[in-house]
Amino acid sequence: MQRFIDTITHVFTAGGQHIGGLPFSDEDTSMETLSHCSSLSDLNSAGGVIIADDAAQEDFQYKLRGYIDSTVDKSAKTRQGALDGLKTAMATRVLYEFISERRMTITDSIERCLKKGKGDEQSAAASLACMLCIQLGSGMESEEVLKTLKPLLASILADTSAGIQARQAVAKSLGLCTLVAEDDILDVQTTMERLESLFVRSYTRGDGTRPAVSPQNSLLHTDALLSWALLLTICTASQIREVLCKHLPKLPSLLESENVKMRIAAGETIALLFELARDMDADFEFEDGEALCDKLSALATDCTKHRTKVDRRKQRSVFRDVLRAVEEGDFQSETIRFGTERMTIDSWSRKRMYDAFREFVGTGMNYHLQANEFIRDVFELGPMLADSATLKTMKVSRFKRHLYNSAAFKARTKARNKFRDKRVDVGEF
Structure with a gap:
């Protein structure tokens, strides 16, 4: 039986492939390597994986x-x-x-x-x-x-x-x-005023005329508006009241912008302001609420042909939610899944924060939600889970799993073929 055990412990890769940084050929025999192949479900026991990750981490820091x-x-x-x-x-x-x-x-x-x-x-x-x-x-x-x-x-x-x-x-x-x-709310307000000085240039003038804004400047004003709205989420009640008086009557004029990004940014900012106002006063009412709802409703059903289908589709989707927020104080919640956890985006404030972080972090957002203590604090996710904290360094790549599985499959197949071969002397087992 010992011969069969010796045979099955062989690990092969075609053409001397490298697995976990070690070269293998048909003559190589390694019980340790076989243990890597057979225990991928237990990463803590796969010593070769950790060694490879340590080497990769050192190379990463060198870069x-x-x-x-x-x-x-x-x-x-x-x-x-x-x-x-x-x-x-x-x-x-x-x-x-x-x-x-x-x-x-x-x-x-x-x-x-x-x-x-x-x-x-x-x-x-x-x-x-x-x-x-x-x-x-x-x-x-x-x-x-x-x-x-x-x-x-x-x-x-x-x-x-x-x-x-x-x-x-x-x-x-x-x-x-x-x-x-x-950490100083007065400095936050100063930054907001700097941002405000840009996007107000897109407001309709006092005489009802619209300023001429180039497409590039419109994008700059849009980014300034979104950053300003982000800082609204940490403002005091007195600051929000001042903003409501100063900007809520003027923000609807941005809904007429030729730039779809500006229209959407203005709509989401209006929804955010209504949410913040109702958090302070459940009976909050906007004086020109009916005219505003008419504008939002028109954008939510916009079929203007000179706009692209993609722009129209995105605009209608956003403004259906904005209209619901203004009329009913409702928010269409969204669930974000990352690893074994999930987070619910259940307010315009939370959405503005999530969108801002995601714009910078991009595809790494789910990882930061798992492993970045600060971002977890922002979204009230609690302490990191043990498996989340080590996820990135412990995860085995798809290519590496393929190599391990191929090696194990070849070893198992060759061992079984020899065992079944009639020429094998059964008495030797």
């Missing part, structure tokens, strides 16, 4: 250090690539310890690129500043980052000679960085 060094390169293209590389890394992993040790260096690099860079480089630097705050979370470290970078961000935002894309990126970043790192 990050290279990106940080390249942010001071003479080439603008190289600097921008390094900034984008760091942002992508921060969006896909939680790197608090690594980043915390290099916070000042990264902040200095962002500051330098914002000062000396142009256009795309400034955009990349502004976005990285936001990801840096998301990684560091709420506290002294992110406060120091914002304190250093806010004057530059505010200057670019107000500079009409700066590139529109850079100003858009700054508008987005300034809002979310303020949400994460600013």
